[in-house]
Amino acid sequence: MKGSVGIVAVIGALSLVVWTAAYIFNPSTPLTQAETVIVVGVCAVLVFGFKWVVSSIAKMRGGNEPHS
Amino acid sequence: MSRTPRAVPVALALLVALLASISSGVGAGAAAEPLPLACSANTPTVPLGGKVVLKAWGRSPGGRALRYAWDVPVGKIEGRGAEVRWSLADLRPGIFAASVTASDGESTSAECLIRVAVRRDAEPRGLSRETARSLLSAGQSEIAGYGLYSYLLLGAPPSEASRERYLKAIEAYLALIPDVASLEEYLPRGELNVFYLPVRGTPPSALTALWTLDNYDYARARSLLRGLPEPNRDGPYILAAFKPVGGAGTAGPYLFQNLSSVPPHLAASWVKEFLNQAAQERFWEEKTAMQLAQRMRATVGIMGSGLPEVKKALDGWITWVR
Numbered sequence: 585m586k587g588s589v590g591i592v593a594v595i596g597a598l599s600l601v602v603w604t605a606a607y608i609f610n611p612s613t614p615l616t617q618a619e620t621v622i623v624v625g626v627c628a629v630l631v632f633g634f635k636w637v638v639s640s641i642a643k644m645r646g647g648n649e650p651h652s
Numbered sequence: 653m654s655r656t657p658r659a660v661p662v663a664l665a666l667l668v669a670l671l672a673s674i675s676s677g678v679g680a681g682a683a684a685e686p687l688p689l690a691c692s693a694n695t696p697t698v699p700l701g702g703k704v705v706l707k708a709w710g711r712s713p714g715g716r717a718l719r720y721a722w723d724v725p726v727g728k729i730e731g732r733g734a735e736v737r738w739s740l741a742d743l744r745p746g747i748f749a750a751s752v753t754a755s756d757g758e759s760t761s762a763e764c765l766i767r768v769a770v771r772r773d774a775e776p777r778g779l780s781r782e783t784a785r786s787l788l789s790a791g792q793s794e795i796a797g798y799g800l801y802s803y804l805l806l807g808a809p810p811s812e813a814s815r816e817r818y819l820k821a822i823e824a825y826l827a828l829i830p831d832v833a834s835l836e837e838y839l840p841r842g843e844l845n846v847f848y849l850p851v852r853g854t855p856p857s858a859l860t861a862l863w864t865l866d867n868y869d870y871a872r873a874r875s876l877l878r879g880l881p882e883p884n885r886d887g888p889y890i891l892a893a894f895k896p897v898g899g900a901g902t903a904g905p906y907l908f909q910n911l912s913s914v915p916p917h918l919a920a921s922w923v924k925e926f927l928n929q930a931a932q933e934r935f936w937e938e939k940t941a942m943q944l945a946q947r948m949r950a951t952v953g954i955m956g957s958g959l960p961e962v963k964k965a966l967d968g969w970i971t972w973v974r
Contacts (some may be wrong), residue, residue, distance in 0.1 A: 600747055600962050603958040607913060608913045621969070624969055
């Protein structure tokens with residue numbers, strides 16, 4: 585539960601940074617609601633992908649450790 | 653007996669060499685004789701952004717025409733010959749030197765140095781430059797004599813997103829800045845920063861932001877923005893210079909503020925910041941800390957307007973996944 589709240593917060597923060605950058609670079613056409621949904625989805629994929637890669641690396645390292 | 657015939661040619665050679673060296677030494681001395689040259693500035697000190705007239709007086713012994721070569725490490729030399737103008741427009745207070753040499757084609761003078769101090773004058777009566785607004789009708793030229801010329805420029809007609817920003821900037825322009833006619837009753841033109849807004853049509857007696865936006869002269873704004881490095885097709889922009897800005901660009905130092913990405917509710921604070929900036933003696937030097945604070949405030953403002961959008965999208969995704 586704690587972890588999922590953190591992930592949602594990271595996805596939200598990342599999406600907000602992208603939204604702000606898009607606004608600064610093109611202030612006359614900020615992202616629409618539909619475009620924002622896509623940005624949030626892409627950010628979610630990136631965050632979950634990153635989490636999966638990190639956990640895979642951790643598992644690989646754990647599996648290579650010598651057993652007593 | 654046998655040494656004498658050998659000694660004679662050696663002695664002769666030595667004598668010839670001695671004479672040659674003496675004669676060449678005399679010749680070199682004559683060539684190295686520098687032309688007499690004096691130089692002076694018409695004033696030892698100039699105010700910030702000022703110009704000084706430099707003069708040189710040389711004389712060729714043979715009566716030949718002299719050519720003067722001026723050299724300055726900073727600023728710009730205008731003109732040529734014995735009398736030139738030295739523009740010190742972009743310099744801070746301090747002492748600066750110019751040098752000049754004269755040549756008549758055969759000999760050259762020694763370098764003559766002129767030192768000029770750039771001084772920071774106290775503002776008259778301790779007052780800063782005051783900004784006054786004026787509409788600039790189509791075909792009307794800027795009035796001469798103001799201390800500074802500023803323009804509120806819109807790079808293109810408003811989009812749905814930029815319309816509110818344009819309106820808020822114009823509202824701030826109309827509300828915060830007194831009319832030029834009323835300020836001229838109390839202040840001389842030289843102490844005023846006239847802030848123009850180009851329009852088409854005759855303004856009504858009660859001027860509103862909506863009328864101003866609907867009658868904005870985008871063609872004139874484009875012609876004023878043309879001389880700047882970026883395409884600047886959003887806006888609002890604020891441009892300020894010592895002289896009226898022509899199509900060929902701005903001459904001398906200028907200030908350019910881009911309010912394109914400023915959230916509409918912060919447009920007034922940026923207009924206020926410009927008024928403070930224009931009041932400075934060196935108006936074109938942006939106050940870094942203040943600018944940074946303004947930009948941070950603008951970024952927080954943008955994030956504030958983006959937060960509900962992102963939250964709504966995030967909630968949508970969470971509902972869909974569940």
